[in-house]
Amino acid sequence: MSAKVSSVGTLTKLQRREDVTPPRMYSSTLVPKPNTGLIGAAVFIVSESMFFLGLFLAYFFMRADSTIVVRSDQPVHPSLVLPLINTVILAISVAAMTFAERGIAADKQRHLVVGVTVAVALGLVFMLAQSIEFSRFATQGFSPSSSSFGSTFFALLIFHVLRVLAGVTFMVIVLIRSLMGQFHSWRRTAVQACTLYWYFIAAVWLVVFLVLYTS
Amino acid sequence: MASVSIPVAKPGLLSQMAGWMTTVDHKKIGIMYMVSTFFFFLLSGIFALIIRLQLMAPGMQIVDQNVYNELFTMHGTGMIFLFIIPMLVGMGNYIIPLQIGARDMAFPRINALSFWMLIFAGVVMEGGFLLGGTASGAAWTAYVPLSMKQFSPQSGMDIWLFGVVLLGISSTLGAVNFLVTIYTMRAPGMTMWRIPIFTWTMIVTAAMVLLATPVLTAALIMLITDRNFSTQFFTTANPRLWQHMFWFYSHPAVYIMVLPAMGILSEIIPVFSRKPLFGFKVMVVSTILIGVLGFTTWVHHMFVSGVDPLVERFFMFTTMVIAVPTGVKMFSWIATMWKGSVSLKTPLLMCIGFLSTFVIGGITGVIQGAIPIDMQVHNTYWVVAHFHYVLFGGSVFGIFAGLYFYLPKITGRMLNDKLGKVHFALMWIGFNLTFFPMHILGLEGMPRRIATYAANRGWDLPNLIATIGAFTIAVSVLVFMINFIINIMQKKGEIAGNDPWEGATLEWAMSSPPPVYNFARTPVVESDRPMIEIRAKASGSNAPGHTGSHN
Incomplete structure (x- = not known):
């Protein structure tokens, strides 16, 4: 042997x-x-984008079908002011989250707290602006139940703003944990995942905005 | 001296139950998946038996037609969503971490969440039927406008939709877990071409779940809001939106149901032929190809829905193309057995059952992939025959092959091989008795989903044979349950030992059942069939048990 x-x-x-x-x-x-949590978040985001793909499929289906009269109820030229402001808001919040994430990568706790706080505030402002937008549409008689086109139009906006709510919740958790000093350069998976998810939300908004308002 | 007894009493029933309910161990969760989905299998099987009794002879009425609609809806959704898919997920849950040399899944708590969401969803879906007497009667496809409030006013429809949303979230989370586990937690040395074939099929399956399921979830939510919150997604004159979104998920779902079963086959056939899998890399590539092409065929379910003819032709083409990688697999399995030292134990018999029936389902699939033929057989019993040959002849035979193969590892006891052979023979005969005559019924023009039929159509005899076959299948499942109860629950079976079949992958290196922590030391993988070296080292011989390599 x-x-x-x-x-x-x-x-x-x-x-x-x-x-x-x-x-x-x-x-x-x-x-x-390998950073299991971050990879998990990235894979989850893939499924999230497929969800939006399904909603876009419905939206373009309505627009492509000549038997469905689209936009009969939509304001012909929806105002671009609020969505443009919202785009800027999300862009700044993305910068804030990047600042936070880069900060904790260099063990700067204050950068993390400031960045996430700003991003949370901007996320709340975004949701407020969206609710103003919805009620403005409603006064013009354009709502999810007004037509098939309205349903798909609002589905994209509402499911996006629900993601913003989820993202803000995630950021609040990260904020609380960072105030408790739980994050370091070698321990920041939650911050990274949160930042990635926020990037995703901003990217979806860009597509939603371009498709719904400008095309 | 009276020793101070440390309280190490055997945990009581309550704390044992609490242990199972709070576990995050992938093996316990896998077992819970398998046990609970088997109960859903029995329930859905009973529904099928009632359906077959009703159709045994013309003009029979055991249940009224509305209940009949609910029965076949719950049979279909139960078998698909609550049995085949989660049963294979459960097997993956148990086997994959062992196969790749990991201690658990990447996210053990999300794993538990997926399981309990499945149970909750299953109870919700079936509960409406069993407790409230109301279920969805709009078939598993839930086509609009049939599934709208106007035509399906019963609350069972909403309950069903809610249940399927939960299932979708559960399986999406499961898919994330599988992908991350396999990507990040493989044992050192397990390179791309050393990943076991069952794990490979679970990678492709999980990717398909990840990409397909959210689209169905979106469609279901849209239907729920249409039914309850007066949105207008599906109220237009054009009903194809639902069909597109539904089949975008549900055609890939066919491959989600059959790919892991194919993976189980690809594990079992080499072991019982004492040869490496023929064309390992080709098998992997064909699995990936099926996964990719699976997303390009969904419109073949809609050839009578008025889609643009040019689009229809494209989907006819892709439908026929996807038969190619599937055919490659058939040849690979046959070539693996070819001139091998074949031992006809129950797991291999079940695999041969898969091969012999799935090939018919595959061929009928290509036949009805042709647009003119599809228009002829659409919504007839031909289609019912076809997809049962794929999903029962394929997935269910694969599941039972996997159960006979892996239960000794999971429980530590062998199932009786003679009873297993009786189970196989009865199930194979019963299966063909049930579903082969349905081809004839379909070509004779019998529509699917009808509660009864007239006597003068020439449908009597095939229906009678099908009913006899269905009860033969039921008897065969009883044989399996008796085998399980005697040999595993009452522990009368032979002790399995670590490696009863001389397998090739890491799960056979550990005790049966494996310890809670799986591997005490992270194993190092040095080939595509690590057990060959481990066995050679254990017996002190340099000559491997059977030579050859995938590469």
Whole structure:
């Protein structure tokens, strides 16, 4: 038996295989571990974008079908003022989250707190502006139940603003945790995931805005 | 001296139950998936038996036609959403971390969440039927306008929609978990071409779930708001929007149901043929191809819905193309058995059952993929025969193959092989008795989803045979349950040991059942079939048990 073992190399009974193999080969603690949480968030965002793809499918289906009279109830030229302001708001909040994330990557706790606070505030302003927008549409007789086109139009806006709510909730949690000093440069997966999700929300808004208001 | 006894009493029933309910261990969750989905299988099977009794002879009325509609709806959705998909997810849950040498899934708590959401959804879907006497009667496709308030006013429809939304969220979270687990938690040395084939099929399956399910979820939410909050998504004269969104999920769902079963087959056939899988890389590539092409065929369900003829032709083409990677797999499995040292144990018999029936389902699929034929057989029993050959002949045979193969690992006890063979023989005969005559019924023009039929159509005999077949299947499942109760629950079966089948993958390296922590030391993978080396080292021999490699 021992003769067979020696064929592997210079193993003796006391030496285990691991002791003669380069450490990288067996010890998963020595190689940088992949950031499971961040990868999970990215994969989840893929499914989120498929959800919006489904809603866009419905929207374009209504627009492409000549038997459906679209936009009969929509204001012919919906005002671009509020959505443009909202785009700027989201752009600034994205910058704030980036500032926060970069900050904690360099162990600057204050940058994290300031950045997330600004992003939360801007997220709240965005939701407020959207609710003003909805009620303005409603006074013009354009609502989710006014027509098939209205349903798909509002589905995109409402499901987006629900994501904003989810994102803001996530950011508030990150804010509370950062006030408790839970994040460091080597421990910031939640911040990274939150930032990524916020990027996604902003990107969806850009597409929603371009498609619903300008095309 | 009277020792101070440390309270290590056997945990009582309550604390054991609490242990199961709060567990985040992938093995316990996997077991709970398998047990609970088996109950949904039995329930949906009973629905099927009532349907078959009603159709046994012309003019029979065991249940009235509305209840009949609810029965086949709940049979279909129960079998698809609450049995086949989650059963395969449960097997993956148990096996995948062991196969890749991991201690658990990447997100154990999300794993538990997925499971409990499935149970909640299942109880919601079935509960409306069993407790409230109301269920969806709009078939599993829930086409609008049939599923709108106007034609389906019963609350069972809303309950059903709500249940399917929950299931969608559950399986989306599960898919994220599987993908991240396999991507980040493989044992060192497990490179791309060393990932076991079952794990590969779960990667593709999870990717399909991830991409397809949210679209269905969106459609379901739209239908719920149409029914309850006066939105107007599906009220237009054009009903195709629902069909597009539904089939965008539900055609890939066919592959979601069959790919993991194919993965199980690809694990079992080499083990029982004592040969490596023929064309391992080709198998992986064909799995990925099926996954990609699976997203390009959904309109073939809508050839009579008035889609643009040019679009129809494109989807006819893709429907026929997807048969190619599937055919590649068939040849690979046959070539694996070819000149192998084949041992006809129950797991392999179930695999052969898969091959012999799935090939018919595949061929009828290509036949009805042709637009003119599809227009002829659309909504007839031909289609029912076709998809049962795919989903029962394929997935369910694959599931039972997997159960016979993996239950010794999961429970530590072997199932009785003779009873297993009886189960296989009865199920194979019963299956073909039930579903082969349906091809004839369909070509004779019998529409699906009818509660009864007249006597003078020439449909009597095939229907009678189908009913006899259905009860034969029921008996075969009883044989399986008896086998399980005697040998596993009452522990009369042989002790399995670590590696009863001489498998090729890491799960056979550990005890049966595996310890809570799986691997005490992270294993190092040095080939595509690590058990060959582990066995060789254990027996002190340099000559592997059976030589050859995928590469």
